[in-house]
Amino acid sequence: MSTVTTTSATATAPQRSTWTIVRRAAWLANALFWSAFAVLEAVNHGWLAGTLALAFFVLPDLTFLVALDDAPRMAKGQLPPRAVPYYNAMHRALVPLALLVAYTVGPFSWAPAFAALCGWMAHISYDRAVGYGLRSKEGFQRA
Structure with missing residues (x-):
């Protein structure tokens, strides 16, 4: 007598750790705060403040245009390596945060810049709330 073992081939979604969920929720709360502050400004x-807030909301993703001619030759989800330094520079949270601190404590006061x-x-x-982060040297999302 032979035994037949059957396995169910069900596709399961990747499990996210609790830390990932908490981190993304914190980034979402942060995003909502800064959006509300930009609208308030x-x-x-x-x-002018509204226009600059909107422009700087879109500006970081315009770094994709740096190497638009290389895009067709890239793998799915890969940013052309030539554009990576620009993309990463515009997507580091410490840069605008440091500028916000400098604006707050410095003598410079122009509300559209703050917006x-x-x-x-x-x-x-x-971006961080939905899972996008900085890119590796090769142009892929860092883990």
């Missing part, structure tokens, strides 16, 4: 200080920095921080925070 736009409402309080006019169209732009809020938009930049919102962009980075949304």
Whole structure:
């Protein structure tokens, strides 16, 4: 008598650790905070503040255009290596955060600049909340 073993081939979604969920939720809260602050600055200080907040919200992803001609030859999800330094520079949270601190304690006071920095921080925070981070030298998402 032979025994037949059957296994169910069900596809399972990758499990996310509790730490990953908490980290992404924190980034989402951060993103909502900076978005609200950018909108508040736009409402309080006019169209220029709103325009700069929106421009700096979009600006970090324009780094993809640096190597647009290389894009067709890249693997799925890979950023052309030539664009990686620009992408990583625009997606480091410490850069706009340091500029926000300098703006807050420094003698410089121009509300549209503050709104732009809020938009930049919102962009980075949304990216981290959905799982996008810095890129490796080869252009792939870092783990």
